[in-house]
Structure formats: C-alpha cells, structure tokens
Amino acid sequence: MTAGGITTDAGPPAAAGTRRRRMSGRFAHRPHVFLExxxxxxxxxxxxxxxxxxxxxxxxxxxxLALVAGPGLAIPFLLIMKxxxxxxxxxxxxxxxxQVDRCLFVSxxxxxxxxxxxxxxxALGLDRRDHATLAPLPxxxxxxxxxxxxxxxxxxxxxxxAANCGPVLLFPVVLEIGEGAxxxxxxxxxxxxxxxxxxxxxxxxxxxxxxxxxxxxxERTSHRxxxxxxxxxxxxxxxxxxxxxxTARALTGPERGVxxxxxxxxxxxxxxxxxxxxxxxxxxxxxLAGTAIRALAAVLIGYSLTLILVRRQYARFGREGEKxxxxxxxxxxxxxxxxxDRRWLxxxxxxxxxxxxxxxxxxxxxxxxxxxxxxxxxVALAAVRxxxxxxxxxxxxxxxxxxxxxxxxxxCLLLGVRYAAAVPAELPANWLFQLNAPLAGRPLxxxxxxxxFIVGVLPPLALLPLSAGPLGWGQAACFHGMVLLLGxxxxxxxxxxxxxxPFTCHRLPGAVNLKATWPLFWIGFSxxxxxxxMAGEWLSAHPHGWIIIFAGLLSALxxxxxxxxxxxxxxxxxxxxxxxxxxxxGLNLLP
Amino acid sequence: xxQAVRLTKRYNGLTAVQEISLxxxxxxxxxxxxxxxxxxxTTVKMLVGLLQPSSGDILFEGVPLQDRSLEYKAxxxxxxxxxxxxxxxxxxxxxxxxxxxxxxxxxxxAEKIESLLRLLTxxxxxxxxxxxxxxxxRQKVLIIAALxxxxxxxxxxxxxxxxxxxxxxxxxxxxxxxxxxxxxILYSSHVLEVVEKxxxxxxxxxxxxxxxxxxxxxxxxxxxxxxxxxVFTQLVSREDAAAVAREIVAVMRA
Numbered sequence: 001m002t003a004g005g006i007t008t009d010a011g012p013p014a015a016a017g018t019r020r021r022r023m024s025g026r027f028a029h030r031p032h033v034f035l036e037x038x039x040x041x042x043x044x045x046x047x048x049x050x051x052x053x054x055x056x057x058x059x060x061x062x063x064x065l066a067l068v069a070g071p072g073l074a075i076p077f078l079l080i081m082k083x084x085x086x087x088x089x090x091x092x093x094x095x096x097x098x099q100v101d102r103c104l105f106v107s108x109x110x111x112x113x114x115x116x117x118x119x120x121x122x123a124l125g126l127d128r129r130d131h132a133t134l135a136p137l138p139x140x141x142x143x144x145x146x147x148x149x150x151x152x153x154x155x156x157x158x159x160x161x162a163a164n165c166g167p168v169l170l171f172p173v174v175l176e177i178g179e180g181a182x183x184x185x186x187x188x189x190x191x192x193x194x195x196x197x198x199x200x201x202x203x204x205x206x207x208x209x210x211x212x213x214x215x216x217x218x219e220r221t222s223h224r225x226x227x228x229x230x231x232x233x234x235x236x237x238x239x240x241x242x243x244x245x246x247t248a249r250a251l252t253g254p255e256r257g258v259x260x261x262x263x264x265x266x267x268x269x270x271x272x273x274x275x276x277x278x279x280x281x282x283x284x285x286x287x288l289a290g291t292a293i294r295a296l297a298a299v300l301i302g303y304s305l306t307l308i309l310v311r312r313q314y315a316r317f318g319r320e321g322e323k324x325x326x327x328x329x330x331x332x333x334x335x336x337x338x339x340x341d342r343r344w345l346x347x348x349x350x351x352x353x354x355x356x357x358x359x360x361x362x363x364x365x366x367x368x369x370x371x372x373x374x375x376x377x378x379v380a381l382a383a384v385r386x387x388x389x390x391x392x393x394x395x396x397x398x399x400x401x402x403x404x405x406x407x408x409x410x411x412c413l414l415l416g417v418r419y420a421a422a423v424p425a426e427l428p429a430n431w432l433f434q435l436n437a438p439l440a441g442r443p444l445x446x447x448x449x450x451x452x453f454i455v456g457v458l459p460p461l462a463l464l465p466l467s468a469g470p471l472g473w474g475q476a477a478c479f480h481g482m483v484l485l486l487g488x489x490x491x492x493x494x495x496x497x498x499x500x501x502p503f504t505c506h507r508l509p510g511a512v513n514l515k516a517t518w519p520l521f522w523i524g525f526s527x528x529x530x531x532x533x534m535a536g537e538w539l540s541a542h543p544h545g546w547i548i549i550f551a552g553l554l555s556a557l558x559x560x561x562x563x564x565x566x567x568x569x570x571x572x573x574x575x576x577x578x579x580x581x582x583x584x585x586g587l588n589l590l591p
Numbered sequence: 592x593x594q595a596v597r598l599t600k601r602y603n604g605l606t607a608v609q610e611i612s613l614x615x616x617x618x619x620x621x622x623x624x625x626x627x628x629x630x631x632x633t634t635v636k637m638l639v640g641l642l643q644p645s646s647g648d649i650l651f652e653g654v655p656l657q658d659r660s661l662e663y664k665a666x667x668x669x670x671x672x673x674x675x676x677x678x679x680x681x682x683x684x685x686x687x688x689x690x691x692x693x694x695x696x697x698x699x700x701a702e703k704i705e706s707l708l709r710l711l712t713x714x715x716x717x718x719x720x721x722x723x724x725x726x727x728x729r730q731k732v733l734i735i736a737a738l739x740x741x742x743x744x745x746x747x748x749x750x751x752x753x754x755x756x757x758x759x760x761x762x763x764x765x766x767x768x769x770x771x772x773x774x775x776i777l778y779s780s781h782v783l784e785v786v787e788k789x790x791x792x793x794x795x796x797x798x799x800x801x802x803x804x805x806x807x808x809x810x811x812x813x814x815x816x817x818x819x820x821x822v823f824t825q826l827v828s829r830e831d832a833a834a835v836a837r838e839i840v841a842v843m844r845a
Contacts, residue, residue, distance in 0.1 A: 328718050341697065348700075352691030355684070356677075363679035363720075428675040432736075434641055435664060436692040 033139065034147055041151030045123045046158065068112050068162040075104070076170035080177055096252040098175065102191070102274055103248035105167040107241045107267040109195040110202050112163040113156070114237030117206040118230045119373070122365070124152060125210060125310060131317035145311055152207060160199045168192050186278060194274035194292075201266065201296045204303040206233060211306030214313060227365060231372035238380035240267045246387045251275075251284070263291055345447065353447025353501060360503045361417075361455060364425040367503065371455070374416020378409045402470050403479065403536050406460035407529045410487045414456040415521070418494040421452075421502035430504040430576060437501055437574050445568055448502055452495065457487035471540055478546045479536045485553035486532060492560035496567070499575045506577045592617040592775040593638065593744055598647035600633050607633045609799045610647065615744070615775045620766050622790030622807075623779040626827055630799040631779045632672055635748045638777065639669045651744075663744075665693065668737035672748040672779075674729035678722035682713055682732050685721060689736045700739070707735045711758065726753030734762070745769065745776045751785060763789055787819040797827045 046061040079101060086094050117124065126148050134144050168191050172184035213222040213229065240247075250262045251271060262268040262284065272288020280286075329337075337355075345351045361367050382405045424430065437444060460483050467476040539545045593615040600608045608630040615621050625631045636642040638649060640660060649656040651663045676685055683704050690700040708714045711731045721729060730753050737745060751759055766789055770776055780786050786793060787807060795803040803810055803826055807819055816822045 348691035348694050348696065351697070352688050355691075356688050359680055359684060360677070425679075426675075426677050428673070429677050431641055431671060431675060432689065432692070435639060435667075435669065436689070 034143060037139070037144065037147035038150050038154065041148050042154045042158075045120055045151060045155040064116075065158060065162040068116060068159060069166060072105075072108060072112075072163050073166035073170070075108070076167060076174045079171075079174050083174060083177065099252045099271070099275070100245065100248040101171070103251060103267060103271045104244050105164075105171060105191065106195055106198055106271045106274065107244040107247070108167070109160070109163045110198045110267050110270070111237045111241035113159050113199040114202045114206065114240070115234050116159055117203050118233035118237065119369070120155075121206070121210060121226065121230050124155070124207060126314050128317050131314060135317075141311070141314060145307070145314065149307065152203075156200065156203045159203070160196055163199065164192065164195045168195065190274045190277035193277055194270045197273060197292060197296055198266065198270035201270070201292075201299050202237070204299045208299060208302040208306045209233070211303075211310050211313075215309050227368045227372050230369060231376045234373055235376040235379050238376060239383055240265070242380050242384040243387055262288060266292075266295065269295060345450065347443045347446075349443035350447035350450065353444045354451050357421075357448060357451035357502050358454070360425045361420065361451075364503070366423060367420045367425055370420040370423065371413070371416045374412045374419070375409070377416075378412035381408050381412070403467055403533045404529050405466060406463045406480065406483045407486070407532055409463065410457070410460040410483055411490065411525055411528050413459060414452070414487060414490050414494055417452055417456040418498070421495075421498065422500070422505070422507055423503070424505060424507060425503040427504075427506060433501055433504045433574070434576050437504075442565075442568055444501060444574075449491070449495070451502070452491050453488065457484060457491055460484075460487065471536070475536075475540050475543070478539070478543075479532075482532060482536070482546075482549055482553065485550065485557060486528065489553065489557050489560055490528065492557065492564055496560070496564060499567075499571055501574055505575055592652060593777075594650040594653075595634070595638065596648045596650060598634065598637060598649065599645045600630070600637060600642065601645045607799055608637070608796075611796070611799070611801050613794050613801065613804060615777045617743070617775045618770055618773045619792060620770050620776045620778055620790045622786040622793035623777055623796065624781065624783065624786055624793055624823060625796035626781065629796045629827075631781075631796055632748055634796070635672075635746055635777070635779050639667060639746055640664060665740070666743040668740070668742035668745045670730075670733045670737045670747045670750045672752075674726060674733055674753070676721045676729055676732065679720050681718060681720055682708060682724070682735075683717050685732060686736055686739060690739050693740045695740060703739055704735070707738065711735060711761075727755055727758065730754055731758060743774060745774055746779075747777065748779045749781075750778075751780070751782065759785075783818075783820045783823055793819070795823065795826055802826045 043061060046064055082097065083094065086097060126144065130144070130148075168188055171191065172187040175187065176184055209229065213226070216222075217225065244267065247265050247268055248271075250265070250268060262272070269288050269292035272285045273292040275285035276289035340354075341351055345354050361371060382401075385404055385408070386401045388401075461480055464476055464480050467479055471479060535545075535549060539549065595611060595613050597610045597612055598608060599606065599610050611630075611634060613621075613623075623631055623634070633642065637644050640656070640663075651659060656663055677688075680688065686704045686708075687700065690704070691697075705714075708717060711734070713728060713731055713735075716724065716728065721732065724732070730750065734750060737747075751762060754762065763785075766776060766778070770791075778786065778790055790807065792806050793803070793810065794801055803822070805813070810822050811817070811819065814822045814825055816825065
C-alpha cells in the first residue's frame with residue numbers, strides 16, 4: 001500500500017489503520033509542507049545564477065524583478081516630453097502616438113515575460129533533480145506537481161506585476177498630462193487586462209513547448225536542442241519589442257487593416273484587445289481581440305494537456321534511470337582537432353586552454369545559453385535595422401543594413417563570449433587550474449585568445465556571400481577582412497583586463513555595473529557598426545583606401561596586442577577569486 | 592622530502608590548524624588521521640598550495656615552497672577529497688586537459704591515458720561525460736590524473752571513497768609499489784583499518800593539533816593497544832561511542 005508516497009507492506013487491517021493514523025498525525029502539517037514546496041519552486045524559478053551568481057535567494061529574486069521592472073517604470077517618464085511636445089505642435093498626431101505606445105507597452109510586457117520564461121526554462125518545471133530529492137519524501141506526486149503548477153502561476157504573477165506595474169499606473173497619467181484626456185481608470189483597466197492576458201499567453205505557450213519537447217523528440221534530443229529553442233524564443237520575444245514601431249503601423253498607418261499581417265503578431269492581438277476594451281468597435285480591433293482570446297484559450301488548453309504529459313514524465317523518472325548521453329566524436333571533428341593541434345596550437349598549455357574553453361562553451365548549458373542569447377540579440381538587432389531601412393526606403397537603400405549584419409553579429413558575439421567567460425562553469429572543479437595554471441601564464445592565455453578568435457571573431461566571415469550581393473566578391477572580401485581586424489581588436493579591448501582563465505573564476509554578484517556602463521556599450525556599438533558600414537560604402541567607390549584602413553587597423557591591433565602582453569608579463573598569476581569591493585573606499589589623497 | 596613547520600591556518604578568527612609540524616619522507620606512505628573537522632583537509636590544501644597558511648612554512652627538499660612553488664607543483668600529484676571534475680568532459684578529455692596543463696607532449700600522454708583507463712577498467716566508458724560516472728569511477732579518474740606525470744610527491748585525501756573492492760585492492764598495492772619506487776606519499780583518511788594496512792607511519796590530528804606522529808607498530812606498543820583503532824580511540828575520542836548511539840536512538844523515538 002502507499003501512504004504519503006511511501007510504499008509500505010500491507011499488514012493486517014487493524015495494523016494498517018493504526019499506521020495510517022500515525023502517518024496522518026505525523027504529517028498533519030501538510031498545508032505548511034505544500035506552501036513550503038510552492039515557496040521553494042517559486043524562488044527557484046526566479047533565481048538566475050547566470051545574472052546574479054551565488055547571491056542569496058531573496059536578493060537574487062529582488063534583482064531579477066528590478067531588472068524586469070526598471071524599463072517599465074522609466075519609459076512613461078520619457079513619454080511625458082513627447083506628449084507635451086505633440087500637444088503644442090501637432091495635436092492631431094496624438095491618437096496615432098497613443099496607439100503606438102499602447103503597442104509598445106503590450107510588446108514590452110510580452111517580450112519581458114517571454115525572455116524571462118525562456119531564460120529560466122530549466123527552473124520552471126520539474127526535473128530529475130526534483131525527483132531525486134522529493135521522491136524519497138512522503139509527498140504524493142500530485143502534491144509536488146500541484147505545488148510546481150502553483151509556483152509557475154506565482155512566477156507569472158510576479159513577472160506580470162514587475163513588467164506592468166509601471167506602465168499601467170503611469171501611462172494613463174502621462175496621457176492626462178499630455179493629451180488632457182479623461183478616462184484614466186478605463187485605460188488602466190484595459191491595459192491591465194490586455195497585458196495580463198498577453199503575458200499569460202506567452203508564459204504558458206513557453207511552458208507548453210517545454211512540456212511537449214521531450215515527449216515529441218525524446219529526452220536526449222530535446223536536451224540537446226533546448227538551448228537553440230530557448231534562443232529562438234528569446235529572438236522572437238526580442239523582435240516583438242524591437243520591431244514594435246514597424247508592427248504598430250498595421251494599427252495606425254495607412255495600411256491599417258490591410259492584409260493578414262496583424263493576425264501573425266501576438267503583440268498586435270493584445271493591443272487590439274486593449275482598444276476593443278476601451279470601446280473601439282471597428283472591425284480590426286474586434287477581430288484582433290477575438291484572435292487574442294482564442295489564442296489564449298488554445299494555449300491554456302495546450303498547457304492543461306501538457307500537465308498530463310509532465311505528470312507521466314515525472315513518474316517515468318522513477319522507473320527509468322537517466323540515459324547517459326555521449327558517443328565517439330565524428331571523424332571529421334577528430335581530424336579538425338588534430339589539424340588544429342598540429343598547425344595552430346603548438347604548445348600543450350595552449351591546447352589545454354583552447355580545448356577546455358571550447359568544450360565548456362559548447363557543453364555547459366549556462367555558457368551555451370549566454371552565447372545563444374547574444375546571437376539572438378544580434379539577429380533581433382539586424383532584423384530591426386533591415387526592417388527600419390526597408391520600411392523607410394522600400395525601393396532600395398538596404399546595402400548599409402546588409403553590411404551592418406556581420407558587424408552586429410561580431411559585436412554581440414564577442415560581448416556574449418566575454419560575459420560567458422566571466423561566469424564560472426563548475427566553480428568547485430577549478431582547483432585543477434589553481435594547482436596547475438600558474439606554471440606558465442602566456443601559453444595558456446594564447447590558447448584562450450585563440451578560442452575567442454574561433455568563436456567570437458571568425459563566425460561573421462560566414463556572412464561573406466551576403467555582403468557580396470551589394471558589394472561584389474572582391475569588395476566584400478575586403479570588407480570582411482576589415483570586420484575580422486575589427487573583431488580581433490575588439491577582442492583585445494574586451495579582454496584587456498581579463499586576468500583569468502575563462503569559466504574558472506569566482507564571480508561576485510553586481511560586479512558588472514551595467515546600470516552605469518550600458519551607455520558606453522551603446523556608444524561603442526554605434527561606432528563599431530556605423531563607421532565601418534560608412535567606410536565600406538565609401539571604399540566601394542575608392543578601393544585604394546582599403547590599404548590605409550588595413551594599415552590603420554593592423555597598427556591598432558599590434559599596439560593592443562603589445563599592451564596586453566606587457567600586462568600579462570607583469571601578472572603574477574591568474575585570478576581565481578574576484579576581490580570584493582573594499583568596505584571603506586579611500587580617496588588615495590595621502591602619498 | 593616534504594616538510595610542514597609550525598603550520599597554522601585561521602579562518603575569521605577560528606583556528607583550523609595550529610602549529611603543526613610533520614615530515615613526509617620519500618619511500619614511505621605517511622597516514623594522516625583525525626576525526627571530522629580536525630583539520631586534515633585544511634592541512635592537505637595548504638600542502639598542495641590551494642590554501643595559504645596563516646603562519647608557518649612548507650619546505651620541499653629543504654627549501655621553502657614559495658621559492659620553488661612551480662617546480663614543486665610540477666612534481667606533485669593530488670587526489671582531492673571530493674571528486675570535483677568538469678562534468679561535461681569525458682574521462683580522456685579531462686585527463687588530456689590535466690596532462691597538457693602539466694606540459695606533457697600529446698603522443699605519450701595519449702598512450703598513458705589509454706593504458707591507465709584500461710588498467711582501471713574505465714575504457715568502456717571513455718565516450719561518456721563525467722556527469723554519467725559513479726562516484727567510484729570519478730575517483731579513479733582523479734587517481735589517474737594524479738599519476739599521469741609520474742610525480743615525486745603524492746597527496747591523497749580520502750582517495751578510496753566510492754571505490755569497489757577490486758579497485759581498493761589495486762590501489763593498496765599501487766601505494767606500496769609507489770613507495771618502493773621512492774615516492775613521498777601522504778595518505779589522509781579517517782578509515783583506520785585501511786590506514787593501518789597501507790601506512791608505515793601515521794600522524795594523528797585532533798582539534799587542529801598533532802597528538803601522535805610515529806610508526807604504527809611503535810604507537811601500538813606505546814599505547815599497549817592491539818590495533819590502530821584502539822590507539823586512535825585513546826588519543827582522540829572523548830565520547831563513549833555506545834552511549835552516543837543509545838542517545839541517538841532515544842532522540843529518534845522521542
């Protein structure tokens with residue numbers, strides 16, 4: 001017989017009754033157990049070791065929610081100026097601007113929820129680790145699943161609250177200030193309903209995909225594909241936000257209601273729902289509202305069905321052990337590895353660092369997710385750029401956008417690799433490097449640099465055929481030579497003060513002050529992408545200029561390289577523990 | 592060969608190891624015994640260079656370690672207490688990484704890895720990531736990693752945890768053979784029977800201080816005890832084990 005999840009021997013009825021009474025007495029506090037489980041699952045779903053590593057749970061949850069809420073609180077304040085300006089200069093444009101901003105807030109809510117859910121993919125549901133921890137405890141499987149389900153709903157509620165509290169409370173106020181419009185409460189209610197519905201749709205859609213994947217593809221294949229699915233979902237969510245100016249035209253511009261485009265974009269469905277709730281009775285908002293409601297219903301039904309699959313999968317964890325993944329490397333990979341070792345990685349230490357970094361990046365899920373996230377960002381930015389240019393100049397003028405794509409990819413990829421390199425993979429295992437790495441710094445560092453070259457600098461070269469369209473093959477080759485040199489220089493800049501072996505150093509939460517440095521990154525990105533594109537376009541007419549460009553870039557690279565080597569020569573040993581900020585910061589006024 | 596002189600380690604005011612002095616001579620297996628929390632692993636981490644001592648010196652062939660730390664580390668093999676490995680690497684990949692970090696050329700390294708994996712029966716699992724390995728299998732990988740470069744000093748921190756009986760027997764013979772070959776070996780454990788069989792000399796640690804340092808036979812004779820377990824109980828235990836067991840059961844039933 002089973003009592004509270006524990007299988008016990010069936011004894012005589014009287015003994016069984018006594019045992020049952022004893023069991024129920026022992027676990028009379030079950031509501032607390034259930035709440036404890038819900039709390040555990042909710043915290044786990046929100047804690048991101050990638051964003052806030054090794055922080056305590058409360059702090060980590062606070063930081064993640066603050067990250068989600070921050071832009072939502074800031075954007076309405078930025079909009080005040082726009083509406084004040086429109087009110088005095090072009091009041092007729094205000095209704096269209098309001099619709100675009102409604103679309104912005106809906107897109108923001110959907111994108112944030114989608115990115116957060118895709119990023120926290122692993123933590124959102126039950127896995128083998130949960131089974132290993134919870135199965136021996138006297139907890140029925142349905143209690144665990146119910147707690148997990150409730151935790152998912154709580155998690156959604158927190159995301160919704162964090163992403164929407166700012167816009168929902170502040171946007172009606174902004175409208176009243178700028179437009180002098182009344183009906184702030186109606187706007188508030190309509191915005192709340194539409195964004196909550198949108199977030200629920202996205203969140204449960206991702207959970208449904210998460211639940212269905214292992215059933216459709218098998219545990220092993222889905223495990224391999226998951227980071228790519230996550231990246232695809234992050235790209236889609238980011239595109240919803242970045243492309244909102246273009247998508248919003250389907251609701252406001254001359255093409256309003258033309259074609260089937262609005263019915264393919266979820267953010268437009270829920271913007272339509274909002275308009276419909278605010279009283280708009282035109283065919284388009286009504287149709288979009290209908291689509292939104294149908295889509296939400298379909299996703300909720302799909303999610304309910306997924307719960308059954310998840311329940312079966314959880315039960316299967318108990319019956320089947322984890323199937324080991326792995327097999328011999330393919331022949332071409334072995335040959336490539338041997339060739340690299342023979343021709344390019346001349347010293348054992350170089351090989352050690354290079355292959356360790358490569359294996360970590362492609363096999364550690366955390367690192368893989370960071371880099372796929374960076375690629376996703378690059379894809380989203382490239383799409384935005386192309387969409388902006390195409391919609392501005394439908395007849396042509398896309399050359400610059402096409403040329404920008406390798407540069408966007410190079411920048412995002414290098415930034416992603418740099419960030420991933422600072423995040424430790426299996427920190428307790430780094431004793432191996434602590435014991436052996438000080439033996440020789442420079443060859444190890446050469447291996448690390450070569451690794452960054454392969455994964456961060458080289459991939460944009462694959463886009464050569466894309467650039468060959470507008471430039472021709474010769475010019476495109478020169479342009480990609482420039483991208484290569486720029487990438488190599490950016491690598492040196494990004495890793496200039498990186499005195500660590502990638503993935504082996506302890507990282508303190510909040511050490512990267514993104515709040516203060518993001519403008520720098522943005523300016524750097526703009527310069528890195530726009531100047532070379534302008535140069536490329538100009539040089540297509542003046543090919544001799546390439547010599548000057550290459551000479552300049554090569555000189556910069558050599559200087560950076562020399563600077564880095566000098567720093568490396570003065571370095572006593574690699575860093576494995578980040579120094580915390582001093583409790584008392586002196587002004588260094590005394591000699 | 593390796594010597595610790597008045598070694599002390601303090602963590603935030605708490606003294607984990609206090610002024611311990613011990614010698615690990617070549618050609619001998621030195622046992623390092625102590626109850627949980629006595630400072631064994633702290634000492635071992637200081638001896639391998641993973642922790643900086645708060646005070647005291649470590650001498651390698653009579654020279655302070657800080658003066659020839661690189662040479663010492665090149666001649667050191669270490670098996671940590673926990674099998675902390677990179678779980679996404681396969682055993683040959685991990686061992687290749689270790690060998691290359693130690694500057695070993697690829698061809699002999701590959702041969703050694705192949706042979707050692709075969710001898711420790713890990714060859715059939717060579718394509719699996721270490722995350723799929725059992726604790727004993729991971730321990731075998733760590734033992735191979737410590738032996739790859741033919742070190743002169745070997746420091747083992749609970750190396751037998753998780754190993755099956757056959758592997759344990761192989762390991763015991765291996766230690767004897769290595770000692771005969773002139774290696775200096777420190778064997779830290781709290782499994783007394785194994786230490787008694789393997790080690791010729793033992794150092795016993797209690798609450799961060801050394802309470803005994805001699806040949807096993809001498810200690811037995813001095814304490815008039817039939818076994819090392821009795822010696823250990825007399826020197827270290829402050830509690831009546833049977834009484835504690837009875838109390839545990841009483842608490843369970845309360």
